[in-house]
Amino acid sequence: MCGIAGIVGTNQSPSSRAEAVNQMNAAMLHRGPDEQGVFSCNTVSLGNRRLAIFDPDNGHQPMSSADGRYTLVFNGAIYNFEELRAELDPPGPGWQTQCDTEVLLAALIHWGESALPKLRGMFAFAFWDNQTQELLLARDPFGIKPFYYHWGIDGGVTFASELEALFASNQIAREIDPSSINSYLAYFSVPAPKTIYRRVRCLQPGYCAKWKAGKLNLNQYWDLQPENIVRNDVCATYEEFVPKLRSQLEDSVRAHAVSDVRVGAFLSGGLDSSGIAAMLERQSGQKLATFTLGFGEAGFAEQDLARDTAQFIGTDHHEFQLTGDEVANRLPDILARMDQPTGDGINTYFVSRFAAQAGVKVVLSGLGGDEIFGGYPSFRHVPKLMRYLKWWHRLPVSVRKMIIARMRRQGEGRSQKLADFLEHTRDLHEIASLQRMVFAEPSRMALLSKDARGLAERSGPFHPLTDDFGSELQNTGVMRTVSAWEMRTYMTDVLLSDSDVFSMANSIELRTPFVDSPLVRWLWQQPEEFVYTPGRTKGALADAMTDYLPSATRERPKIGFTLPFALWMRGPLRDFLETAFSKSSLGNCPWLDARAVRSLWDDYMQHNNARNWSRVWSLAMLVSFANRHRSS
Amino acid sequence: MKTLLFAPEVFRGDGGIARILRGYLHALLESKADENDTVGLIVLNDTQECFQNMPSYLSGDTITPLVGSNRSKLHFIFSALRHAFTTDRIICGHIHLAPIARVIKWFRPRLSYYIVAHGIEVWRPYSALERRALLNATRIICVSEFTRRQMLRFLPELDPARLIVIPNTLDPDFSLPPDLPTRNIDKDLRLLTVSRLSTADNYKGVDTLIEAMSQILKRHPNATLQIVGSGDDSPRWQELATNSGSAEAISFMGRLSDKELREVYSRCDIFALPSLKEGFGLVYLEAMSFGKPCIAARAGGAPEAVTEEVGALIEYNNVDEIADACIRLAQHSPKPALVRAYLEQFYFSHFKRRLSGALTH
Numbered sequence: 002m003c004g005i006a007g008i009v010g011t012n013q014s015p016s017s018r019a020e021a022v023n024q025m026n027a028a029m030l031h032r033g034p035d036e037q038g039v040f041s042c043n044t045v046s047l048g049n050r051r052l053a054i055f056d057p058d059n060g061h062q063p064m065s066s067a068d069g070r071y072t073l074v075f076n077g078a079i080y081n082f083e084e085l086r087a088e089l090d091p092p093g094p095g096w097q098t099q100c101d102t103e104v105l106l107a108a109l110i111h112w113g114e115s116a117l118p119k120l121r122g123m124f125a126f127a128f129w130d131n132q133t134q135e136l137l138l139a140r141d142p143f144g145i146k147p148f149y150y151h152w153g154i155d156g157g158v159t160f161a162s163e164l165e166a167l168f169a170s171n172q173i174a175r176e177i178d179p180s181s182i183n184s185y186l187a188y189f190s191v192p193a194p195k196t197i198y199r200r201v202r203c204l205q206p207g208y209c210a211k212w213k214a215g216k217l218n219l220n221q222y223w224d225l226q227p228e229n230i231v232r233n234d235v236c237a238t239y240e241e242f243v244p245k246l247r248s249q250l251e252d253s254v255r256a257h258a259v260s261d262v263r264v265g266a267f268l269s270g271g272l273d274s275s276g277i278a279a280m281l282e283r284q285s286g287q288k289l290a291t292f293t294l295g296f297g298e299a300g301f302a303e304q305d306l307a308r309d310t311a312q313f314i315g316t317d318h319h320e321f322q323l324t325g326d327e328v329a330n331r332l333p334d335i336l337a338r339m340d341q342p343t344g345d346g347i348n349t350y351f352v353s354r355f356a357a358q359a360g361v362k363v364v365l366s367g368l369g370g371d372e373i374f375g376g377y378p379s380f381r382h383v384p385k386l387m388r389y390l391k392w393w394h395r396l397p398v399s400v401r402k403m404i405i406a407r408m409r410r411q412g413e414g415r416s417q418k419l420a421d422f423l424e425h426t427r428d429l430h431e432i433a434s435l436q437r438m439v440f441a442e443p444s445r446m447a448l449l450s451k452d453a454r455g456l457a458e459r460s461g462p463f464h465p466l467t468d469d470f471g472s473e474l475q476n477t478g479v480m481r482t483v484s485a486w487e488m489r490t491y492m493t494d495v496l497l498s499d500s501d502v503f504s505m506a507n508s509i510e511l512r513t514p515f516v517d518s519p520l521v522r523w524l525w526q527q528p529e530e531f532v533y534t535p536g537r538t539k540g541a542l543a544d545a546m547t548d549y550l551p552s553a554t555r556e557r558p559k560i561g562f563t564l565p566f567a568l569w570m571r572g573p574l575r576d577f578l579e580t581a582f583s584k585s586s587l588g589n590c591p592w593l594d595a596r597a598v599r600s601l602w603d604d605y606m607q608h609n610n611a612r613n614w615s616r617v618w619s620l621a622m623l624v625s626f627a628n629r630h631r632s633s
Numbered sequence: 634m635k636t637l638l639f640a641p642e643v644f645r646g647d648g649g650i651a652r653i654l655r656g657y658l659h660a661l662l663e664s665k666a667d668e669n670d671t672v673g674l675i676v677l678n679d680t681q682e683c684f685q686n687m688p689s690y691l692s693g694d695t696i697t698p699l700v701g702s703n704r705s706k707l708h709f710i711f712s713a714l715r716h717a718f719t720t721d722r723i724i725c726g727h728i729h730l731a732p733i734a735r736v737i738k739w740f741r742p743r744l745s746y747y748i749v750a751h752g753i754e755v756w757r758p759y760s761a762l763e764r765r766a767l768l769n770a771t772r773i774i775c776v777s778e779f780t781r782r783q784m785l786r787f788l789p790e791l792d793p794a795r796l797i798v799i800p801n802t803l804d805p806d807f808s809l810p811p812d813l814p815t816r817n818i819d820k821d822l823r824l825l826t827v828s829r830l831s832t833a834d835n836y837k838g839v840d841t842l843i844e845a846m847s848q849i850l851k852r853h854p855n856a857t858l859q860i861v862g863s864g865d866d867s868p869r870w871q872e873l874a875t876n877s878g879s880a881e882a883i884s885f886m887g888r889l890s891d892k893e894l895r896e897v898y899s900r901c902d903i904f905a906l907p908s909l910k911e912g913f914g915l916v917y918l919e920a921m922s923f924g925k926p927c928i929a930a931r932a933g934g935a936p937e938a939v940t941e942e943v944g945a946l947i948e949y950n951n952v953d954e955i956a957d958a959c960i961r962l963a964q965h966s967p968k969p970a971l972v973r974a975y976l977e978q979f980y981f982s983h984f985k986r987r988l989s990g991a992l993t994h
Contacts (some may be wrong), residue, residue, distance in 0.1 A: 180951070394758075
């Protein structure tokens, strides 16, 4: 787990390029406080900041092959590096380290780009071949590790693990992209491959890019196409499936726990994080450190459940009481760490900070369980909408238009979102694409300035990946399609992105055993009704955790991890929000309609509409981000 | 073997589908094994007069029957039914014509029929008639893998093995220019786009190309953009060009004859059509036949015609990326001979072989 940076093929002298990479490294100190390094030659400079997890005394980066032909900078962890090492011939002088970086380097030398699907883990890397003058850039299948880049008009590419590091190179103008604002209002994130900034791209999960002589070729190396799923272990009955699922999960937790430093776990009290912690505790043979956020506010007592579960499992449990005042105090730091605006991730920031203070460097999280085992309401709503849609399209167009117009008149809320579905969607993918929308289309348009609205109208109502994903997932079942959409959109663009930024802000390596390529591919070959048990939310996961967890934890309905923001926004965070929605602050957001935004805030305060808090908060994050961006 | 080609338009218009179906007709005629083989053509929109001006590589005498329905659906259906009962296979050049083939197959179960799927006309849910026609077709010929996947998306009951991809080929009348001169692009970068400018085709990305000109002009002050094509939306694009501040660099050429079109292709430096919904994009092949690098959006079937090797792929609707791609290509332009070599895979000879293989299996 580290941060990487690099510049290739720009019209700069090698020394100024190396200096720029040094500055980029310096901007990522928090990602890798243990050491840093830069490799430079005529065409390329590669940099790395290291958080040493495997073989801390060796495994320095950038790492070059013995003959000096190949060089690698790598951010992440390859969990199957021991297995890969057994498959590979040792390099000339023999294996020099006990580190995954050396194995990844050898794998890339041996297999080239074909090594990518063999990797189990989270990664973003750059691999330079000095002989062919080619640079291979790659990101893991789920987008756990970030990879941002800028392809300049001179053909050169500048890349880094963080946007701030990219700008530290002084190669790129920092300009907010007005066309990304509509995406942010729709999803509270900017879907990859776009970012909040103009001319800065994000390498999509499961993609690699090859740079050579000013050209950059993108290629998808990992997908969920049914024809690419090997069906060599299909379970015939649910009774056969459950123990196999359990052993797959145990295997994933075991793989994700590989480390030469202390490993802990986040524990929210829900099924996902509790299951991971319980398996890890049993496997490690020593007392596991678990971490929970607690709140004093009534109705937010998830810490009690976490405490009970920790007691049952027998962990060394740490509980941290988070208050609104503490959030308000840390907000400047949180905003400074934000690569892109987000309305989420505050909990990860604090729980990571807490774990770092307790001396833990690696933590396992239950992130991904809801997406993979069907924990979200979308797994119920989308199939229902699919059924209704068939009948809806049989109505005469004039009747449909009349109903939609009536729904549109009812203001922001569920009816607006339903109107979006009825007006636009034609198939499963279009429903799945719209179901994560936060502001319905008319509300979004009302919040945008005239110019930004024009750009938004051009891009259409759907998620930008709708057609590509529709192609990739054709002939995939309904529940599995919803799962893939949840993984590729909300999980990648919001959860994983925020988790990386806010855990790394505290020099913590966050690992996600559910978000595991072998596990997902194994689940993808099983009958859908086994994985997404009808009538029981995450029933398969609960059944696989029998005897790991008390039945109260296994059968507890999903509540969702919620911070008491609606209360704090009227108390300790109110000053911050008043400043964010002030005239001068909104004046720095030319792509927003200041009056519409202000009236949303006023309306929230007047009507005490607690359900609306996340919309208001996320808008405040966007406005504050823009103001910070302007001042920098 | 008696073959009938049903087409919406072949010689009356100059649109992409008409040009592609000329290629189909040409390939069918050239693939005749002996004198007993016949190829017939029934066209919905063409008139009998349209057949007087056939290109030189086609001869009306060899096409039997040869029927133009002059936009009369009734006439088309009547002609189709009349001739279909003595035919062995039907090729439907458009999905809208496929239900007729399905009805004929009811009466003649041994008839095989094929449907050509081009682009946006099949990227949607299907009517009950279309579904039946698609599910009973012998094969569906898709112009791109993207189109194939979209069909499977909207009709998952289709057997994937019956959907085959045959990329488009150049209009056989579009002979390859013998010379491929290289030109030093200094400041007068010449950009070209060819597109219908109608409201229904507002996804072609011509607007973003116009907007990108102001950025391109900063780097290449004498750069020009020629827009070839006509349509009801033309005044809006002209107004956009005027408001963009780059009006002097942008010229609207209207609709051009084939000869004039070849002239503008040969004079340009970069061809750009950053469209969202190209089934394949025949115009890219035309530009590449002149050795010109192409800019296309990473959307629809366009990435199957254009690669980074011979041009640039950009995100649809991203003005910055279009401008950057133009400037980069001006500096690192692929050699015309390389572009032409890449084009070889789409030559008519390959197309004819692929089509013949698809129809005989």
